[in-house]
Amino acid sequence: MRIGVPKEIKVFENRVGLVPASVRELVAHGHQVFVEKNAAARIGVTDEDYVKAGATVLPSADEVFASSDLIVKVKEPLAAERAMLRPGQTLFTYLHLAPDPDQAHGLMRSGVAAIAYETVTGARGGLPLLSPMSEVAGRMSIQAGAHCLEMEQGGRGMLLGGSAGVAPANVVVIGGGVSGVNAVRMAIGLEASVTCLDVNLERLYGLDQQFGAGLNTIFSTRQAIEDYVLEADLVIGAVLIPGRSAPKLISTDMVKAMKRGSVIVDIAIDQGGFAETSRPTTHAAPSYVEHGVVHYCVANMPGAVARTSAFALNNATLPFVLALANKGTTEALLDDPHLRAGLNVYDGKITHPAVAESLGEPYFDPLRALGQ
Numbered sequence: 001m002r003i004g005v006p007k008e009i010k011v012f013e014n015r016v017g018l019v020p021a022s023v024r025e026l027v028a029h030g031h032q033v034f035v036e037k038n039a040a041a042r043i044g045v046t047d048e049d050y051v052k053a054g055a056t057v058l059p060s061a062d063e064v065f066a067s068s069d070l071i072v073k074v075k076e077p078l079a080a081e082r083a084m085l086r087p088g089q090t091l092f093t094y095l096h097l098a099p100d101p102d103q104a105h106g107l108m109r110s111g112v113a114a115i116a117y118e119t120v121t122g123a124r125g126g127l128p129l130l131s132p133m134s135e136v137a138g139r140m141s142i143q144a145g146a147h148c149l150e151m152e153q154g155g156r157g158m159l160l161g162g163s164a165g166v167a168p169a170n171v172v173v174i175g176g177g178v179s180g181v182n183a184v185r186m187a188i189g190l191e192a193s194v195t196c197l198d199v200n201l202e203r204l205y206g207l208d209q210q211f212g213a214g215l216n217t218i219f220s221t222r223q224a225i226e227d228y229v230l231e232a233d234l235v236i237g238a239v240l241i242p243g244r245s246a247p248k249l250i251s252t253d254m255v256k257a258m259k260r261g262s263v264i265v266d267i268a269i270d271q272g273g274f275a276e277t278s279r280p281t282t283h284a285a286p287s288y289v290e291h292g293v294v295h296y297c298v299a300n301m302p303g304a305v306a307r308t309s310a311f312a313l314n315n316a317t318l319p320f321v322l323a324l325a326n327k328g329t330t331e332a333l334l335d336d337p338h339l340r341a342g343l344n345v346y347d348g349k350i351t352h353p354a355v356a357e358s359l360g361e362p363y364f365d366p367l368r369a370l371g372q
Helices: 022-030 048-053 061-067 101-110 131-148 177-190 201-214 222-233 252-257 267-271 301-327 329-335 354-358
Strands: 001-007 030-035 056-058 070-072 090-093 113-116 170-174 194-198 217-220 234-237 263-268 287-290 295-296 343-347
Touching: 001 061, 022 030, 022 301, 030 048, 030 061, 048 056, 056 061, 070 301, 090 301, 101 343, 101 354, 113 329, 131 177, 131 234, 131 263, 131 267, 131 295, 131 301, 170 177, 170 222, 177 194, 177 201, 177 234, 194 201, 194 222, 201 217, 217 222, 217 301, 222 252, 234 267, 263 267, 301 329
Parallel strands: 001 030, 001 070, 030 056, 070 090, 090 113, 170 194, 170 234, 194 217, 234 263, 263 295
Antiparallel strands: 113 343, 287 295
């Protein structure tokens, strides 16, 4: 199969769909890989590294898209990239379609098979292609939140761990999944006072066993969220409903009642955000102040640590890329129900129930769409 790796064009997105080690594996299986010039230069990976791995380096994205049957990216295709897609191609990347009808309709018109990393499932549960970046985003959320608490960023001027004789900051993490757990770990490590809310009692029990007295675990209700958010100095939004838009758990009125200079870091912004006042930002201008509260809502947080993120992501995606390349898209999707769960768009149809519901579009069973 012919596999294409274009350079990411989203603002400050320096990750890459395939690193040279992944390319070498694909070439060893008899596939051709086309990589856009300087696709990974910002993370210290040169075109020569790709050539040594067996790839062909092409000078433009146009040529990569035109030469390839399978496009492997990191972030969702922007309008200029969607215009280069064609029927019969397969796109494998993060999509986050639920809050993005323009992208969804563009992919439907293109005729591609669009497989979303974030809805591919694992044999033992979970979302194996989302987990590595959720881990990174969770850890980064505390770094970003600590920075936003500084006075010059609009924050309250607090150090997360406090100081001798001075109380630490109150950190509230809403959601105890992969990103939430990693946010908790980082916040505890910096000696903040940390609370995690979740609706899953079993998960809360696991967190209590893991972190002990260092973490306050609370069952999540509207009342609990309001009580803890209003006392928080830093709130981390780490909620996820696979394929669906994130629930709005923090209202505008709640934000107005928060401490002036407190901070919201919305990891869920890729899926529309968990606060009514959240709107996507970029690494170029990552935060803004609304109702006296600093909001950090970067939609590609792991892009700031692109080298770590790219290699971590490739560790998870490579087996699926190999399956698509070795078997062909249709056979790979039919053989593996977990990969098939990642199919969001096929031949102009929405093939993921949560995405269809969020977009108000008809849902087509992927097996039916694939001709079974």
